[in-house]
Amino acid sequence: MxxxxxxxxxxxxxxxxxxxxxxxxxxxxxxxxxxxxxxxxxxxxxxxxxxxxxxxxxxxxxxxxxxxxxxEAEVFDLMTKWIERYRQQAEERFARLDAVLAAMNDTSATPEEGQTA
Amino acid sequence: MxxxxxxxxxxxxxxxxxxxxxxxxxxxxxxxxxxxxxxxxxxxxxxxxxxxxxxxxxxxxxxxxxxxxxxEAEVFDLMTKWIERYRQQAEERFARLDAVLAAMNDTSATPEEGQTA
DNA sequence: GAGCTTGTCAACCATCTGGTTGAGCACCGA
DNA sequence: TCGGTGCTCAACCAGATGGTTGACAAGCTC
CATH class of the missing domain: 1.10.10.10 (Winged helix-like DNA-binding domain superfamily/Winged helix DNA-binding domain)
Structure with missing residues (x-):
């Protein structure tokens, strides 16, 4: 099952x-x-x-x-929770990426490949 | 497809x-x-x-x-919208049902079967 | 160019899925 | 109690799905 x-x-x-x-x-x-x-x-x-x-x-x-x-409407919550969790996670990551890109533009430094993502 | x-x-x-x-x-x-x-x-x-x-x-x-x-996080919205639509609809119905039950208790009248639901 | 790395495509197989029909159970009404 | 209504269960079938293995394309590295 x-x-x-x-x-x-x-x-x-x-x-x-x-x-x-x-x-x-x-x-x-x-x-x-x-x-x-x-x-x-x-x-x-x-x-x-x-x-x-x-x-x-x-x-x-x-x-x-x-x-x-x-x-039974309650079960919907199960899905909503799952979806929201990863959507938010992904969006936070985009925000961080934007910040990184912005920082790169500011300093014009070499990317360095230092992060996993 | x-x-x-x-x-x-x-x-x-x-x-x-x-x-x-x-x-x-x-x-x-x-x-x-x-x-x-x-x-x-x-x-x-x-x-x-x-x-x-x-x-x-x-x-x-x-x-x-x-x-x-x-x-691609945007696609999640498609699901969330679908889910939320029917969850809310169902919850509103529950609220209405509660109201009907409360009214029935108040008046102690015959149910009459007047509604579709 | 030879060979390793990274990944896709194709063919095949077992199982799941959504549909069918036929049988039958549970319950109401006459 | 006999028949009609409402629905489920069982057996069956075609097509989708998730897995496998084998072949091969694309691209670095030597």
Missing amino acids: PDQLSQVFAALADPTRRDLVARLAVGDATVGQLAAPYDVSLQAVSKHLKVLETAGLVTRGRDAQRRPVHL | PDQLSQVFAALADPTRRDLVARLAVGDATVGQLAAPYDVSLQAVSKHLKVLETAGLVTRGRDAQRRPVHL
């Missing part, structure tokens, strides 16, 4: 599943309601929902024979 | 590729340097980098026979 972050990214890599998430953000829905707009079989949509469920993006309740699907 | 958002999510669904991104956030690196920590072949890492490249997460330069790999 892969880690949750991988599962979340993989789940959202599919446009149909992203669309499902988009619609579930508006409100809970049954499998049949969710499947209606697509020309694929109900079973295919059910599979997509299972992927979203094991990724933790969605939970399924019970209402007689219906299985209302509910979006 | 799938849309870029799908490609970005798919690219980051692999732990090795997320690790590569994490290391590239620290600084540019050559393919050999990036491949060193893993026990897979250099070709496998080269393939991973190609996936990251076609997703727009990474660019490759030239330095003699070396191909320094560079992280």
Whole structure:
């Protein structure tokens, strides 16, 4: 079983599943309601929902024979945190690089290749 | 060819590729340097980098026979925007639901099923 | 030029994925 | 209890994916 972050990214890599998430953000829905707009079989949509469920993006309740699907927004934080961490890191590095370049222009010194980056 | 958002999510669904991104956030690196920590072949890492490249997460330069790999942080925004959009939407809905529940408690009226959600 | 270094391309293989159809379970309504 | 509704499970199939190895291009260095 892969880690949750991988599962979340993989789940959202599919446009149909992203669309499902988009619609579930508006409100809970049954499998049949969710499947209606697509020309694929109900079973295919059910599979997509299972992927979203094991990724933790969605939970399924019970209402007689219906299985209302509910979006779990908290999992998004997992991704956001991962993304933000490396985006900020990269941006800080750019800032440092800019500073280095500016310093180089100021002094017109030899680059020296002293840094790892 | 799938849309870029799908490609970005798919690219980051692999732990090795997320690790590569994490290391590239620290600084540019050559393919050999990036491949060193893993026990897979250099070709496998080269393939991973190609996936990251076609997703727009990474660019490759030239330095003699070396191909320094560079992280492109802007693409992260694409994901962040998508995520934030639906997270906020879902959270607003929760807030509205809370309000409805609170109102129901106040009045003790019949639910009436008047809303879609 | 010969040979090492760095990396890509191509072919192949096992596994995963998204789709299908068919069967069947759970539940409601008559 | 009989049938219809809502959905899942299982088996199967085509194509994508991640890994391998082998060949080779590009570029320094001797």
